[in-house]
Amino acid sequence: MKRALTVLGTGAQVLVQDLGRPGYAHLGVPPSGALDPPALRLANRLVGNHEPAAGLEVLLGGLRLRAECSCTVAVTGPGVPVSVDDRAVGSHAPVHLKEGQTLALGAPERGLRNYVAVSGGVDVDVQLGSRSSDLLSGLGPEQVRAGDVLPLGVPAGLPIGVDTLPPERAPEALWVEVLLGPREDWFDDPAGQLTARTWTVTSDSNRVGLRLTGTALEVLAEYRGKQLPSEPVITGAVQVPSSGQPVIFLADHPTTGGYPVIGVVHADELPALAQARPGTTIQFRVVHP
């Protein structure tokens, strides 16, 4: 039997993700990749893979898989019920599946995204150096659906010998460090405006960006109603569209934009933002280099 998993069911969204395809932004290709990279790396280490191997990013649980071969799996991210053939096994630990056994994820109590690594990695076609799905750009595999058969690669090493690790916490309120720029001069007192208010994550958020709502950020009178000539943007950019309600760009963000970026959040903050459910409150803390 070929090394593979058969997908029996999915929840809100299941995507194949690895660490993305950096280096192609000049061709208009977003970086993509797991929104919570430390969680994917950990899952891969637990099953003995190299850290960048492709796994599954599972939004709000609900994934069911049947192993078509003997393999080791691990589920990371926020704490989530995991079972094998209806027997609870827990997350954040390597779990051995025999051929024919079914792995099922419940829903995480907090947070949004769990990562499932499988020994050998999910071995779909590589496009521009990555197996990641980028649905907007049409790169990588389609969204994972029931009935899909996911091919697995050759196991690279042995699963590591830990029993269990604490799951990530996904707090209901986040403090996020941001460096001002590149267009902070479009705003009157940008640091004051960013830090004086609390923002709430909205349900329009997705892998492109975390859309926030709160008291609108105001640009200076001279810039009101103006668009910038398109300029490059990076992951973590806090872009302020004409509504004044900021968007924090995540991995599938467009490579250029026409609205001012008031600041950029530190890369270390992105995993927590990837787990921020709608309703999570965010307060910015302006830091200096």
Place this chain on the structure above:
Amino acid sequence: MRFRRCGADAVLVELAGASEVDTARAALDEARQRGELPDLVELLPGARTVLAAVRPGSRGLDAVRAVLADTNLTAPPAREAREITLPVRYDGPDLELVAETAGLSTTEVAERHVAGEYTVAFCGFAPGFGYLNGLDAALQQPRLDTPRTRVPAGSVGVAGEFTAVYPGASPGGWRLIGSCDVPLFDPHGQPPAVLAPGDRVRFEVRS
């Protein structure tokens, strides 16, 4: 030239115009090919800016600044640009709208568009979507009031100072004047995109 901070590991270099952007981008690209910028992760131009992103924690941004300090931005890029010719049919659904707005006939719109000598200013919006500089002033027109929900792959459009070919089907608000049947983006192609920043582009009428 002004350096604008863009997070801990990137800088957005603001330049005086499209030709300075082309020169600055080309200078950094050449330095990278000479092995002088080993930490450079992304190098991408915009309309008036160039973004350089480096490996986190590296000293790569200092090297980027050093290369730009040694670059004469008023001189054109030292290296010869690639030249690309794209076949086009002037059969777009907005050809008459563009002609009317420009006060030209549809034939004249086609003649002016095909006579242009274009440069890929930057890519964005979608993989392989190149914004081409060099559009005839009469064809520099606003976007449609209501964007189309689906623009077919290969559509040739104009918007503001740019013309472009849609590499894939997508929503879009550009005024469409023609079509091009050369696939502009193939993730398995080497290179994957036909157009990259700095390339010179001409159109040729396909009969």
